[in-house]
Amino acid sequence: MPTPDTQLSAEQSRQVAETIREEIARRRISRQALAEQAKLSLSTLEKVLGGRRPFTLATTVRLEQALGVSLRKTPDLPVAAPPANGDVAPDGLGAYSRRAVGWIEGTYVTIRPSFGDKEAIFAYRTEIAWDAAASSLVFHESERQDAAYTQYGEVAVPNQSGHIYLVTNRHGQHRLITVARPTISGEMYGIITTLLAGRGSLLTPIAAPIAYLPIKMVSGPTLGRISPNDANYAAYRQHLRRTIDEPFAMFLPG
Template identity: 85%
Template sequence: MSEPDNQLSAEQSRQIAELIREEIARRRMSRQALAEQAKLSLSTLEKALGGRRPFTLATTVRLEQALGVALRKAPDSAPVAPLVNGDIAPDSLGAYSRRAVAWLEGTYITLRPSFGDKEAIYAYRTEIAWDAKATSLIFREGERQDAAYTQWGEVAVPNQSGFIYLVTNRNGQHRLITVSRPTISGEMYGIITTLLAGRGSLLTPIAAPIAFLPIKNVANPSVGRISSSDANYALYRQHLRRTTEEPFALFLPG
């Protein structure tokens, strides 16, 4: 039976800590530098090296990738090959492995209310895929009628909340989408929090329901501003209403 949270044994942790200390001394690098390269907090690294907490498999893999050496040994002392570089997302995004989130990858039709016409629905495509350079899932929007506002960014999948976060950060300006884990048929529902562009440079915070439908679930997807005359309008409206009717998200009155 595996250790809780993939924790390594006390003896394995002791051996790994010794190897890491040797590598740090040999390379004349600081623990802070190693923590940054491995995308770990300095506190996590210090506690593990000091024996105050065991190493986990995920932490060990990150340290192997940062140092370029195998820290784990098989019983016959043969080195165990580390995971392929880029298989673990940063702690700030949930420290998920690529294999654990493969089911999220794909192209979705994204729906939200139109900000310019209260009776219409705004629809566009969103692709979620693994990015080896970022070592995480990323998303990128496409086929937006307002192409100048096309967004892209990182995808956080923390275990604690059970929700998925699509985060855009451009020079400190954020847009956040919070959605549920996919239903059995793959849809995700939640809230988009962004800025509404008004006249001139006027910007106003705005929140609205949002839905992601796997593109394979829509026979002939429509994009752009969808009015009641569009063949997909009823389907799109049904999914947007599901966000608040089930509810996947709540909007409280002021």
């Protein structure tokens, strides 16, 4: 089993460095900001990106957690050995088998109300896939307008509730999305509970309806902040209303 200080090969390090540089450019963040998020020194980050030092497994994992993307794309890259239970998720996620949840895997257009504009809708991409190392479903968000808040985490599918939970846990800080099992056409509807960033360090708990639409069912999906004049606005708004109207989720008055 590889240890945290296992060094990646020269080719693996080159591929990881290239992916990181692409993410930095796409998100328009500085190397200093990335180093702070990954709890690395700027000097270490500069050396590995410049090819003056190989990546270690520990450094790669820290950068993956900071960026919310997988940097280990080659089959022979060292990863943690899969759990002994193989294709069965841990009990804490519902003890589901991979075969039992294969129909959830896929790429979704994710929509929720914009927290900053009452008339707008916030849309981005979410991929749900099986992670052999974790022996469970995981999710990764991408193409968010606020890229710094991109989330990734585990997917729980317990039999008892009949719901699916997308859980982010970063140093004890949680974001939870609870959705009903997919409809016959594949959509999932539910509630997101998270923290709204305000001025300075102010964070306020907030909940809102959320919908996951299989990307194949959305013709010409648009992402980002969707305004009323967008071609997909009416359809997106209808899906959000369906969350409450059917209801897949309920919001009680105070």
